[in-house]
Amino acid sequence: MYIIRRILTMLLTVWVIATLTFIMMKLIPGDPFSTEEGALPEEALANLYAKYGLDDPLPIQYLTYMKNLVTFDLGLSMEGSGRSVNEIIASGIGASATLGLITLVVALVFGITLGILAALYHNSVFDYTAMVIATVGISIPNFILAPLLMKFLAVDLQLFPVANWGTWQHTVLPSLALASGPLAIIARFVRSSMLDVMNQDYMKTADAKGLPTYRIVVLHGIRNAILPVISFIGPLFVSLITGTLVIERIFSIPGIGRYFVDSIFNRDYTVIMGTTIFYSLILVVVLFLIDVSYRFIDPRITLTSKGGS
Amino acid sequence: MSLLKVNNLKVNFKTYGGTIRAVRNVSFEVDYGETVAIVGESGSGKSVTVQAIMGLIKKPAGEIEKGNILFKGKELLQLSQKQLREIKGKQISMVFQDSMTSLNPTMKVGKQISEVLLYHQHVSKQEAKARAIEMIKEVGIPNAERRYEQYPHEFSGGMRQRIMIAIALACNPDLLIADEPTTALDVTIQAQVLGLLEGIKENKNTSIILITHDLGVVAESADKVIVMYGGMMVEKCSVQELFSNPNHPYTWGLLESIPNVSNKDKERLKPIEGSPPDLFSPPKGCPFAPRCKYAMDICMEEVPRLYDVADGHSSRCFLNDEMAPNIATFSEVEERV
Numbered sequence: 001m002y003i004i005r006r007i008l009t010m011l012l013t014v015w016v017i018a019t020l021t022f023i024m025m026k027l028i029p030g031d032p033f034s035t036e037e038g039a040l041p042e043e044a045l046a047n048l049y050a051k052y053g054l055d056d057p058l059p060i061q062y063l064t065y066m067k068n069l070v071t072f073d074l075g076l077s078m079e080g081s082g083r084s085v086n087e088i089i090a091s092g093i094g095a096s097a098t099l100g101l102i103t104l105v106v107a108l109v110f111g112i113t114l115g116i117l118a119a120l121y122h123n124s125v126f127d128y129t130a131m132v133i134a135t136v137g138i139s140i141p142n143f144i145l146a147p148l149l150m151k152f153l154a155v156d157l158q159l160f161p162v163a164n165w166g167t168w169q170h171t172v173l174p175s176l177a178l179a180s181g182p183l184a185i186i187a188r189f190v191r192s193s194m195l196d197v198m199n200q201d202y203m204k205t206a207d208a209k210g211l212p213t214y215r216i217v218v219l220h221g222i223r224n225a226i227l228p229v230i231s232f233i234g235p236l237f238v239s240l241i242t243g244t245l246v247i248e249r250i251f252s253i254p255g256i257g258r259y260f261v262d263s264i265f266n267r268d269y270t271v272i273m274g275t276t277i278f279y280s281l282i283l284v285v286v287l288f289l290i291d292v293s294y295r296f297i298d299p300r301i302t303l304t305s306k307g308g309s
Numbered sequence: 310m311s312l313l314k315v316n317n318l319k320v321n322f323k324t325y326g327g328t329i330r331a332v333r334n335v336s337f338e339v340d341y342g343e344t345v346a347i348v349g350e351s352g353s354g355k356s357v358t359v360q361a362i363m364g365l366i367k368k369p370a371g372e373i374e375k376g377n378i379l380f381k382g383k384e385l386l387q388l389s390q391k392q393l394r395e396i397k398g399k400q401i402s403m404v405f406q407d408s409m410t411s412l413n414p415t416m417k418v419g420k421q422i423s424e425v426l427l428y429h430q431h432v433s434k435q436e437a438k439a440r441a442i443e444m445i446k447e448v449g450i451p452n453a454e455r456r457y458e459q460y461p462h463e464f465s466g467g468m469r470q471r472i473m474i475a476i477a478l479a480c481n482p483d484l485l486i487a488d489e490p491t492t493a494l495d496v497t498i499q500a501q502v503l504g505l506l507e508g509i510k511e512n513k514n515t516s517i518i519l520i521t522h523d524l525g526v527v528a529e530s531a532d533k534v535i536v537m538y539g540g541m542m543v544e545k546c547s548v549q550e551l552f553s554n555p556n557h558p559y560t561w562g563l564l565e566s567i568p569n570v571s572n573k574d575k576e577r578l579k580p581i582e583g584s585p586p587d588l589f590s591p592p593k594g595c596p597f598a599p600r601c602k603y604a605m606d607i608c609m610e611e612v613p614r615l616y617d618v619a620d621g622h623s624s625r626c627f628l629n630d631e632m633a634p635n636i637a638t639f640s641e642v643e644e645r646v
Contacts, residue, residue, distance in 0.1 A: 123369075177618040208405075208427050209476065210397030213390075219424075220413050222423050227415075300414060301462040 010284040016271065017280045018069065022062055025272050027029035032078035032267045052078055052270075065273065074277070085274035091255030093241075095165055099253060100241030103175040107182040107236070112229065114183075115190025116222060122195060130187065137184030146177040146250045160171075163251045174251045178244060182236050186229060192227040227298055234290040238283045310382055312483055312516050313362070313401075315361065316587040318376035320357050327589045331357040333540045335376075337485065337533075338546065344510060344517040346531035346548070348563065352585055354540040355520045356406075358485045362518075363403050364393045378486070399429040402477035406489040408470035418472050419445070425479045444475040448505060469497035470556045474505060478515075485509065486518045491526065504528060520598040524567055533621075536560050539586040541597025543614075546622035556624035572634030595625070600643055603628060 033040060033048050040048075052062055052075075068075060074085035096148040097109040118130040153173060154162040160172045197203065198221060245257040256275065263271035294301045320332040334352040339345050347355045351355065359367055362378055364385065372543060378385040382398065388396070406409040413421060422444055423437035438457070445453035446473040461469055477485055491499035491525060506531055509515050521527060527534055527548060534551045536559065544557040553563055562581035569576060583600035586592055592599060596609035607627055616629035627633055632636040 056506075113404055151463040200415040201407055204365060205403075205405060205411045205473070206413070206475070207365060208397055208403045211424065211428055212394065215424070215428075219416070224413070225417050277560060298415060299417075300462045 006288055009286060013284050014277060014280050018066070018233070018277050019062075021273060021276045022065065024059060025267075028267060030262075030267050032269060034267075040141040044156055054075070054269075069277070074274035077227065077271050077272070078268050082291075085270050087257055088271060089256055089274060089278055091260060092254060095253050096255035096257060097246070099171060099174055099248075099255065100237070101179040101257070102171050103182070103240050104233075104237055106175055106179040107186055108229075108233070110179070111183040112190050112222075114187040116194050116225070117195035118187065118215065118216075119193040119225075120135060121179060131191070134165060134184040134187045137168065137180040138188075140180065142177045142181060142244075143246045145180055145249065146247060149173045150250075152296025163253075165251075165253045170251075170253075174247050174253060177250075178240065178247050182240075186232070189229055189232065190225060191227050194221060197221050197225045200224070220228070230290060230294065233281070234287045238279070238286050310315065311338040311340045312381060313351070313518075314345075314356070314375040314377070314379040316359060316379070318358065318378065319374040320354075320361050321372050321374050322370055323372065324370070328440060330591055331588060332361065332590070335535075335537070335540075337535050337542065337545060338516060338534075339516050341516055342510065342514040343532045344519055344530055345533045345535060346519045346521060346527040347535045347537060348520075348527055348541055349537035350521055350522060350585060351605070355537050356488050357519055357540075358537070359403070359488055359520060362395060363401065363486065365389075366387065373630075373639050395429075398425050398482075399480045400482050401484045401486065402480070403488065404470070404473045404477050404481040407493050408466055408473055409493065411473055412469055413510050416460070417458055417470070418461055418464065419459075419483065421478055422472070425476055429480045430530050437598040440479070441475075442497070444479055445472070447478075448472070449501070450477045467502065468499075470502055471505065474502070474509075474627045478509060478513075481513060482588045484513060484518065485517045486520075489522070490521045491521070491523075492520075499526075523604040524563060536563070539591060540588060541596055541625060542615075542623045543597065544622075545615075546624075549618060550622045554622070554628065556617065556618045557597075557626045558601045558603050558628070563599075585640045593597065595627070 031054065032052075033045055046055070052063055056064070065075070072086070077083050077085055077088060082146050114130050114134070118127045121127050150173060150263075153159050160169050161167075162173075164170055203220055204218065206216045211220075245261050247253070248255040249258040258273055260275050260279075262268070263275060310409045315338070316336050318332055319330075322329040322331055328332065335354070335358055337345065347413050348356065349355050350533065357366070361373055361376075362380075362385065366373055373386060376386070380401065382394055385393065386394070419438065419441050422441035423434075426432055426437040427434065430437075442453045442457050445456055450456055450468060450471055450523050456464075461472075464472065470493075474490075485506075490506070491502050494502060499563040503526060506517060506519070510517055510530075515528075519526070519531060531548045534544075534546055534548055536551075536557060538559050544551075544555070544560050546554075546556075551560065552564070555564060559581070566581060567580045568578055581600060586596045586599070592609070594607070594609040594611055595601070596606070596615055597602040605627060611627075613625045613627045613630075615625050618629060
């Protein structure tokens, strides 16, 4: 029951997003074929409008788009390359998702470890160092960090390739640049959460049981301390796997990030719609999976279709 | 040799506001099979005393300034963390005040019991589980097999306290420390939990340190009583002596403040006027002097020593000094006990 309800809600959410995007997109002045010089002859424009169905009244265009959407047909890009939006997404998602997943793993593993150690050695030199690094990580934008990494690790030390995509070495620098921010946020988050957990009564109970320290920390402490981090993973995951424009640009990675922005400048209606819907679809699915995973991680949570338990 | 001997224990906490002198010169003994009650109001140092015994006072915030804690003749304060772990949970175990927060919310209660057995008795997983289920039955929870698989939030407060007791008893400890085990429970459940503790003492000859501020509980279950005030032990005696021959004015106040149910008149409750001392800068003299009806000049200046009042009964009050005036004893209290 819960699952069905959730799926319906998810579909509704995606539909609302699609509709709003459609309306806002049409509110942007200009269209894919308007150029500053107005170079195209009237007849050619009329032909193009007819080809992409842009000569229909807006409600008809909307209905046609929705009808195609139901069959997962996102239409043709209006850029003129003749590629379909499905193809564009399919060609870019591999690189974006690979980079995103690596980044996510790096951010989680190092962020959680750093946060836990900082909490365990609270108020020590290690704690202060870790938190200074974390603050730096949050404050330096990744588009500053990326060229710095390129300069030192790629150009000076020649450890990794400067840019491009293909082997695992190509993923190191971009994922480092991308991970630094989320890693720092996770570290700070986990640290305060772990400090909070260490003051809980059940930690005292675990201590009074005479358990070994690692068991107290890992089983009684960390498990409870990372619960709040999970809600943070959802949106982070989505933003990472759907590509990050700047980093993909800097390292010339063939991901889908650039289509997001380029399509808006080009008024490439179908690509705007397609990428937005794709993005929101992944977001709602991941949020759903996170909610379901809570059920397994925190036994106090039961999934119901009504509020409360 | 007694099971536990605490000698001149002094515990401080360092805070930004200064040093809190939470426990000052507390000494007492617990014999095999004996129940010792520690009474006193909030902040009197009861919990800190037992936490020091359990090694739960952690630097840098907490510090055991001096004193000895001898368990079976072994000095606990000299032991390494590793050696202490061999004693904690196995020979000395503890039941905490708030059963709602003392269990790990994300671990099955059964596992919380069996992990103690796994680590202290080195039994197999299956055996630990079987023993844990046995323990759940022993503390009077039905459907033990099913309960083993459940999480703390599926238990009521009283049930959780039973689970805490099951954890504490899993390794058949020699000493059970119960820090206000019934304070967070309602009255009927309190009686059940106390009954459970009583049964343990009788069946297994376990010594118990029972922290409480309920003198009714003391009367029912204790052999010996320690009254604490402002981080100090103000009176130490047998339970009979406490009710028949209380010596310290603070103890009188405690006894007087017990509501009298049999009294039909609408008598008002008798509080002890004033508030407990500021432990950042405890008064120079007797900590209770500012609230004491019988305080003399010297009480404000000097901390009284422990005077022996009777056999095994000592009291930290200058009224016992030869030079002190003879005040009318507390006839009022006597009437009511």
